[in-house]
Amino acid sequence: MQKYYESDADPGTLEGKTIAVIGYGSQGRGQALNLRDSGCQVVIGLRPGSSWQRASEDGFEVYSVTEAVKRADIIQILLPDENQAGVYRAEISPNIRENACLMFSHGFNIHYGQIVPPPTVDVVMVAPKGPGHMVRRTYEEGKGVPALIAIHQDATGKAHAIALAYARGIGATRAVVLETTFAEETETDLFGEQAVLCGGITSLIKAGFETLVDAGYAPEMAYLEVLHETKLIVDLIYEGGFTKMRDSISNTAQYGDLTRGPRVIGPETYVAMQEILEEIQNGEFAKEWMLENMVNRPVFNALTRADEEHLIEQVGKEIRGFMPQFRK
Numbered sequence: 001m002q003k004y005y006e007s008d009a010d011p012g013t014l015e016g017k018t019i020a021v022i023g024y025g026s027q028g029r030g031q032a033l034n035l036r037d038s039g040c041q042v043v044i045g046l047r048p049g050s051s052w053q054r055a056s057e058d059g060f061e062v063y064s065v066t067e068a069v070k071r072a073d074i075i076q077i078l079l080p081d082e083n084q085a086g087v088y089r090a091e092i093s094p095n096i097r098e099n100a101c102l103m104f105s106h107g108f109n110i111h112y113g114q115i116v117p118p119p120t121v122d123v124v125m126v127a128p129k130g131p132g133h134m135v136r137r138t139y140e141e142g143k144g145v146p147a148l149i150a151i152h153q154d155a156t157g158k159a160h161a162i163a164l165a166y167a168r169g170i171g172a173t174r175a176v177v178l179e180t181t182f183a184e185e186t187e188t189d190l191f192g193e194q195a196v197l198c199g200g201i202t203s204l205i206k207a208g209f210e211t212l213v214d215a216g217y218a219p220e221m222a223y224l225e226v227l228h229e230t231k232l233i234v235d236l237i238y239e240g241g242f243t244k245m246r247d248s249i250s251n252t253a254q255y256g257d258l259t260r261g262p263r264v265i266g267p268e269t270y271v272a273m274q275e276i277l278e279e280i281q282n283g284e285f286a287k288e289w290m291l292e293n294m295v296n297r298p299v300f301n302a303l304t305r306a307d308e309e310h311l312i313e314q315v316g317k318e319i320r321g322f323m324p325q326f327r328k
């Protein structure tokens with residue numbers, strides 16, 4: 001896989017160019033602040049509301065999406081995936097300059113054909129592999145979150161240089177930048193968040209918590225055991241893989257890990273993972289998510305509410321209240 005570092009990116013590529021960051025949520029805020037601190041010229045495109053106020057308070061020039069796009073050489077679309085196509089059709093497409101660069105941090109709308117840009121613009125992706133607040137925090141610490149770049153369309157011949165310079169601007173080249181495609185990024189990202197990072201881990205934690213509570217153990221004990229300690233174990237895996245984590249735990253824990261783990265994640269889970277991946281690859285998941293938004297998200301809202309009311313959330317709130325690191 002092609003990898004890039006700080007010295008591969010030329011910050012001069014962005015000189016004299018205006019970058020419009022459209023959206024000022026998790027990624028919008030993190031990327032915009034990092035770009036500005038890296039010396040780039042950044043404006044923000046938004047609708048009136050709380051994000052507008054936050055971006056203004058952070059000292060940015062904030063415009064409607066239409067006005068921001070008119071001013072921009074590079075347009076980084078950091079709206080929720082489900083809103084991007086509507087805003088693109090109404091405000092971005094009619095105002096985008098010829099030879100501008102249209103940028104994304106996730107390939108969903110291009111890969112699934114929700115946005116079809118004209119052939120006169122560059123279409124690239126710079127996708128940090130981490131949440132927006134980490135993109136900002138690691139930059140402030142002098143480090144960076146790794147990122148992926150991909151080129152969907154190179155109208156100007158400069159698409160690759162722009163993507164790398166932008167990745168440098170948000171701090172990603174301080175770590176590493178990997179080159180991929182829109183298809184590979186979209187499919188692996190959706191799979192990762194559904195099967196492992198978000199869907200997989202919350203379901204695993206909930207199953208462990210419910211098993212202990214149903215067996216008569218105190219919910220506080222169950223919370224500390226299966227949720228609180230998860231971060232401590234994941235931090236070790238993050239720092240040094242399974243080996244570092246296993247070096248740090250007891251031999252008893254390691255034996256239980258090696259012999260019982262495969263009973264929890266057995267053949268049934270592999271089958272479910274393959275099915276989930278197929279739904280992503282054949283576009284079934286994308287279609288379901290788009291339709292869910294068209295009818296005001298009944299499933300999304302009901303499932304979110306049910307988890308918010310789960311005992312693990314109530315107990316967690318109480319226990320975190322005792323710990324100084326979680327007090328505001």
Ligand SMILES: NC(=O)C1=CN([C@@H]2O[C@H](COP(=O)(O)OP(=O)(O)OC[C@H]3O[C@@H](n4cnc5c(N)ncnc54)[C@H](OP(=O)(O)O)[C@@H]3O)[C@@H](O)[C@H]2O)C=CC1
Nearest residue numbers: 023024025026027046047049051078079080105106131132
């Ligand atoms: N969250 C993350 O860490 C990651 C996200 N990504 C990708 O980054 C992109 C942005 O996601 P994320 O940062 O989570 O988004 P958020 O939901 O955090 O933020 C969305 C922003 O868009 C604004 N917005 C929403 N609708 C409109 C509209 N119709 N017109 C103008 N502004 C609007 C919101 O403002 P308002 O206050 O008005 O609602 C908000 O500022 C997505 O493509 C996502 O897949 C990629 C990697 C990680």
Ligand SMILES: CC[C@](O)(C(C)=O)C(=O)O
Nearest residue numbers: 129130131189193197198
């Ligand atoms: C894991 C969720 C994520 O894919 C991410 C932070 O990278 C997302 O889309 O938010």
